[in-house]
Amino acid sequence: MKKLMMKMLFILSTLTLINGCSQNNTNNNSDKMDKQKEMNTSQTKDSQKTTLPPKIDPIQEQLKKMTLNEKIGQMIIAGFDGTTVNTNTQTLINKYKLGGLILYQTNVKDAPQLVNLTNNIKATNSKNKIPLFISVDQEGGRVNRMPSSIKNTPSARIIGNTNDEKYAFNIGKVIATELQAFGFNTDFAPVLDIQSNPNNAVIGDRSFxxxxxxxxxxxxxxxxxxxxxxxxxxxxxFPGHGDTSVDSHLELPLVKNDLTRLKKVELVPFNNAFKNHADMVMVAHILVQKIDPNYPASMSKTIITNLLRNQYGFGGVVISDDMTMGAIVKHYKLKDAAVRAVNAGSDIILVGHGMENVATVYNSIYSAVTNHTISEDTINKSVYRILTLKHKYHINNNKVSPVNVNNLNYQLTTTISNTTTTNIAKSKLLLNIATKAKDGSILNSDFHLKSTTIDEVRKIWGKEDKCEFVDTAKGTYCTYSKKNVVVAYNKGQQLFEIRSYNPSLKTLTKEDIKKYFGSPKSDVKTSNKEEIISYTVGTHTLKFVFSTRTQILSLDHYSIYNSVLTKNNMAS
Known part of the structure; x- marks a missing residue:
């Protein structure tokens, strides 16, 4: 019995051992299979990674499809004559396939014409692969290319006097609004030159x-x-036109400052602009003798490549100032200047005037590439930057709708007036006018009606520029131009009207005056294309005279007047 029991135990133990071994083998096989699956999955993923198509650069692909002629065309922005798309304009667009056009005041007649012009430019270019830069110098102030029916924005100097960054931003934005409305996409502004030379008339109030x-x-x-x-x-x-006394439109200005000084003063605004992602910079026709004594900045590799590109790290588009300006054509052959500008690092050559000059620049660059004076790699890099910028701003050939002048002017007026600093300045100006008026006086004059004679004025201010008897006013009007004042006296030599032509009056609108003084006693339009609003201040009349020669009312002058004094109370 014991033997039988022992045999059974032995058999059971053997079966258990066999089963355990079998289970271990199964587990091992399962582990091997899992590892094999992981390896296969990993290999599949790696295979998928390596087979993904490379990322395509659309700009590079576009560049590859362009001919050399098309590339060179992109590197020129040109001006043209006339207020319509004529044969010459069509040639510039279709033959040379230019990168862009620039419009000047001579291209602008009125609002409807300007819209038609930019729309027709786009229509003419629609067969070309690449849309145009449609550009303009719209700085505000005296550099204004808009139709006369559109309210102008203030000069940089007026903006600078506010020292208000938000105001500067808003003025820039409203300039963009008007340019968009008329079909533009590029503005040669703002001016970053510092008015460090008081004799610099070409920059002047264009500087902040x-x-x-x-x-x-x-x-x-x-x-x-x-x-x-x-x-x-x-x-x-760039690198700063502020410390010059010569107009580069006429001659080549010389800058005597060294690089240390430029970096401390003139280059500060540009450096800030580059840090804030400026897209395009215009290089000046100025000879910075201590940096490059041989060539103006617009043709200087030392200034464009070494300083602008390498030291300041600017990677955007570089454009020359107009190559037909006196600073260039009086000292260099245009064809040589264009080639040197490209080799110096300019991406775009601006040719403001003359179709023959466009042909010269185009042909000279083409010849320079074919004879290896300019490398095609240089051309490709410039065109790549140009195309990148056009893509960034979604430049297109879409037409714009007719401009609602009233709506646009409302936006402009609102923006121009919408600053605390400006409103405070206007309030102070109006308060000063009101205070002076009560005493029978005006701004920038201490003379008073009733108590002042023309002899007393002459004793203090000297002889007037001119005098004229006005029959309808029954008095003589004398002009003191340097004082911005006109005084009127009767036969008894007594002053009965004093007019102020103070430049600060230009900031005031009819709405500003009504808001401060209330409803006027009278509001009349004259045959002299003037609108006069009048208020009674004590025993005097305060008159504000607006010019109506344009669609926008402009305050010409104001005066304090006393009709009683027109009678010859002091005559013998």
């Missing part, structure tokens, strides 16, 4: 001021404002 920090702050704010309105801002004139 004489302080590098202020120009830097407000200039970049305006640049951002323009860009926010989907217009390409072009900062200018």
């Amino acid at each position: 001021g004489s302080n590098s920090s202020l120009v830097s702050k407000l200039g970049v704010s305006m640049m951002k404002g323009i860009g926010s309105g989907k217009i390409i801002p072009v900062v200018k004139h």
Whole structure:
């Protein structure tokens, strides 16, 4: 019995051992299979990674399809004559396939014409692969290319006087609004030059001021404002046109400052603009003798490549100032200047005037590439930057609708007036006018009606520029131009009217005056194309005279007047 029991236990143990071994083998096989699956999965993933197609650069692909002629065309922005798309304009677009056009005041007649012009330019270019830069110098102030029916924006100097970054941004944005409305996409503004030379008339009030920090702050704010309105801002004139006394439109200005000084003053606003992602910069026709004594900045590799590109790290589009300006054509052959500018690092050559000049620049660059004076790699890099910028701003050939002048002017007026600083300045100005009026006097004059004679005026101010008897007013009007004042006296030599032509009056609108003084006693339009609103102040009449020669009312002057004094009370 014991033997039988022992045999059974042995058999059971053997079966258990066999089963355990079998289970272990199964587990091992399962582990091997799992590992094999993991390896296969990993290999599949690796295989998928390596077979993904490379990322395509659409700009590079577009560039590859372009001919050399098309590439060179993209590197030119040209001006043209006339207010319509004529045969010459069609040739510029269709034959040379230019990168863009620039419009000047001579191309603009009125609002409907300007819309038709830009729309027709786009229509003419529609067969070309690449849309045009449609550009303009719209700085505000005296550099204004808009139709006369459109309210102008203030000059950079007026903006600078506010020292208000938000205001500068808003002015930039509203400039973009008007340019968009008329079909533009590029603005050669803002000016980042510092007015460090008081004899510099070509820059003058186009500069925000004489302080590098202020120009830097407000200039970049305006640049951002323009860009926010989907217009390409072009900062200018690198490396700084402020410390010159010669107009580069006429001659080549010399700058005697060294690089250390430039970096501390003139280059500060540009450096700030580059840090804030400026897209395009215009290089000036100025000879910076201590950096490059041989060539102006617009043709200098030392300035464009070494300084602008390498030291300041600017990777955007570089455009020359107009190559038909006196600074260039009086000293260099245009064909040589264009080639040298490209080799120096310019991406775009601006040819403001003359179709024959466009042909010269185009042909000279083409010849320079074919004879290896300019490398095709240089051309490709420039065109790549140009195409990238056009893609960034979604430049297209879409037409714009007719402009509602009233709506646009409302936006402009609202923006121009919408600043605390400006409103405070206006309030102070109006308060000063009102206070002086009560005493029978005006701004920038201490003379009073009733108590002052013309002899007393002459004793203090000297002889007037001119005098004229006005029969309807029954008195003689004498002009003191330097004082911005006209005084009128009766036969008894007593003053009965004093007029102020103070420049600060230009900031006041009819609405400003009504808001401050209330409803006028009278509001009349004259045959002299004037609108006069009048108020009674004590025993005097306060008159504001607006010019109606344009669609926008402009305050010409104001006066304090006393009709009683027109009678010859003091005559013998």
